[in-house]
Structure formats: structure tokens, C-alpha cells
Amino acid sequence: MTSAVHHRTTTVDSLEVFYREAGDPAAPAVVLLHGFPTSSHMFRHLIPALADRYRVIAPDHIGFGQSAMPTPEDFPYTFDALTEITSGLLGRLGVDRFAMYVQDYGAPIGWRLALQHPERVTAIVTQNGNAYEEGFVKPFWDGVFAYAKSPGPDTDAPVRGALTPEITRWQYVNGVDDPSLVSPDNWVHDQALLDRPGNDEIQLRLFRDYPTNVDLYPRVHRYFRDSRVPLLAVWGANDEIFGPAGAEAFRQDLPNAEIHLIESGHFALESHLETITERIRDFFARVLT
Template structure:
């Protein structure tokens, strides 16, 4: 089993934690996590990829073991998080890589791809949205309302997403056998978002999520013109980003695989081996 190293690097004055494994001279894949978790969501996947890939999985600022400066001192936007990730990869000398994106990792990854299209060798999206088709409106209505008019009338609905019950729901909804999901996952994530001041961090990102939607036409143009291969492996029962978000990628990507599995938002917790199998076969045919 390949060793996984747990490291930190200083990017623009902030300590960024990342997991790294695999040969440094092998093709690189960058794993970008979502809300409310961290690179820990990839803890079981990394060793399965590291035999023949250089794997990097950072914690975004405000998440996991990375620095979490107060919201008053750092501009928590998806632009800013993408800049930090870009800075980390520059520091590590990584200039060609595949992307694996989930949830918040998707808009961060899209920004990297649009800023440096020549660096992207492949895209794997696992419940990471890049299409209007993917939004499940029953979940997103409150987020859009808060982003449009932040205040005491709209904040309580999104603040509830920071609670233990809501985080548990993110892990368990849509999973046929919920006993396959380790409860440490939601307790770990809840503990981190419950740190003093982290609520302001998360609320800032909820407000900023609406800035991702205007990027979608540019993303679709990138997929149409670049020829970058795309693997969409998706929990089809996800009530945050529905399966239409995966299907939509076939409209634009020239080389695309879509696999809809009987799972939810955090598919790696219940379908690790299936996802890893699709991913390894996909990466085998990606030009190095």
C-alpha cells in the first residue's frame, strides 16, 4: 500500500495542508474536496491511485487542517480559494494535472481550468456541478435567496446547514445501505465547522456560490474546444446536485464517460471500489 504523506506549505502567508502520495514523476491528479469536509474525504481513494499517479489533495482555507483566518481578515470567495490552490500547485512545481472535483471542489477546479487550460489533462467530476441542470432546486432555493439578500430573514435557513443533522443528511441521503457510511465522517466535519468563527467563513462561501454560475458558459466552451476527456461518476440519488448535472457534460465534452451509481452526494463513502475502478480505467487512457 503506497504511503500517504501529510504536509503543509505556506501560500500567500497562509498554511495550506495537503495529502500527497505516489511517485513525483508520475502523472499528477489533484483531488479537490467539497463542503463541509476536507481532503479526508479522499483518505481511502488516495492509496488506490498512488501506485501509478502522483496524488495531491489539499484542504481549502477554512477547512480541515489548513489555516482558517477569520472572515474579517480573508476574502472567502471561490476566486480566492482557487488562487490559493493555484499558488500551492505552483509552489509544488505541478504544471500538468488531472482534476477530480466534488461539490465546492468543482468551482475551484473550473477556475483552475479556465486560468490554465493548457495544464489540464483530464477532468473527473463526482457530484461536482458545472451546469444549471445539476441544481436540485429544493436545496438551492434558500442558498440563492441568501446570496441575493443576506440578512436575518434569509440567513437562518442556510445557517442550519452547519448543524450536525444537516451534515449527517449530506452523507446519508440517497444511500441505499446507510450502514456503509462511517459516522466519523459527519462528526469530524461538524467539529471543524463548529470552530469559533468558522460559521462566518461558511456563510461567506454560501453567499459567494452564485458567482460560480456565470462561469458555466466559459467552462462549456473549454470542454468543447480543448478535447480534455471527462469522467462524470455521480451518485444519482444526490439531492444537492442531481444526475442531470452529470448527463449535461455529454453536451459539450468531446470525450466523455457518464456513470450514474446508486448512491448519494459523498459517493466515495459507499461506492469506493466502483468509483476507483472507473477512475483507474479512465486515467489509463489519458495521454501523459
């Protein structure tokens, strides 16, 4: 029997935060943290696939999905700020220990949560959620880092290109062995949210803040070494944003990391849901007690 998925909203620091939730509230918690340019919508199939054994919670970050979208003048769009909202949500929901699934932007948010309270993180699943410079694929990141270093007319155009329908679709189908498995609803849904008035400036603020995630990597690596947190990488091997070297790099600090490269791209859940679900369920069955 498929577990019912609830679609809820609560208030954190005076902001409405939307989240999807399923499973027994007394079961071990699993927090799913989405990336750019999507939302908890990316987990719509994974949530019920895990909720028979776990309490699964998937929030929309501020400025994404159904959560509040204050202007940049009213909210500091940084990864620190997004982390504080996520931490506040978990506090409101009474989640003090949790495993996490991180993808893209969800990774630096997850790493910050772990650095704040390493004892709370029971396990990590990373699906193209980067923590090493080896993971950055050129030329995709060249424009982002150039813009972050020197925002202006000369560097603005390439990053604005990342907000277009063509690139949103590309993120879903690039590297996928059978693109017909990927529903067009994904990029249509994401693009509609990106195209909201003022959302472009929100995304540009986060692009400018992205180097703070790289600056954090040495602390994240130390956390891995000190905690020996169980980690599973289920990684789209053909991703041209975060490449497979980023998955293999986890073994530098977590020698027992379990790494599986999948013949897919950036949003591997869309083409390989069953494969990834099986890997996660097997992993959690062994490491979550």
C-alpha cells in the first residue's frame, strides 16, 4: 500500500515554508533537500517509495517551489540563510535526528546542517550533491564563478542563460540514455516558477553566494573524517554540472563511502527512480538503527 503524501505549510521566521511529508512520525526521519532550479516536486515519487519505513520530509527552499518568495531586500538569499530556515523547519517539526538526501543546492545546505550539529545526522545520500572541487565540470561553472567574482554586464549574460527554458530542459535530459523517460512536466513546472517576476534576481543572488560553499569544503571534509558518517553516492555519471569525479572524491575522507555511478544525468531520479530507491532502501536498512 502506498503511503499518503501530505502537502503542508508552516511558518519559520515569519516566512511560509512549504513541505511534503509522509510516513510514521515515530519512524526514523529522512530529509530530502532539492537543488536548482527545482523544488520538492523532484521527490514526488521517491517520498512514497520510502515512507513505509521512514518519516520523509521534503521542504521547498525559500524562493523556490511553493515556499515564500520575499524580495532580496527582505531576505538575504545566501546558503547560510536557506540553511537557517531549513533548521528552523526541522525544529518546528520536532526532528532532532535525521538522514538526508542532498542534490545540487541541497548539498551545501545539508553540509551546513551537519556542521552545526554533526550528532544529528545519521546518514547521507548524495545524488549529484557536490562537496569537492573535483566535481565541478567546465565550462558550466566558469560563468558562475566569473559572475560571483565580478558581477556586471560582462558576466551577467552567461548566468542569466541558466534561467532560460532551454537550459532548464537541458538539465533534465542531458546525459540521460533514454530521454523519453523524463516527463516534460518537470522543466515546464520549474520554468514557470523561475519566470515569476523578481525570481531572476533571487537566483542571481544565490549564484553570487555560491563560492561560499567551496570555501566551506575543508570544514566539510574534516566533518566527514571526524564523524565517519555513513554515505551513499548514487550519481548521474553523465552530469555535465557535477561530474562523476565529485562522487569518487568522497572516498578521500570517507573510505567506506558507497559509490554507484548511474547512466543518467543531473536529475537521475527522473530516469532511474527504481534503481536509486533500491540502493537507498538497502543502505538505510544497514546503517539506520
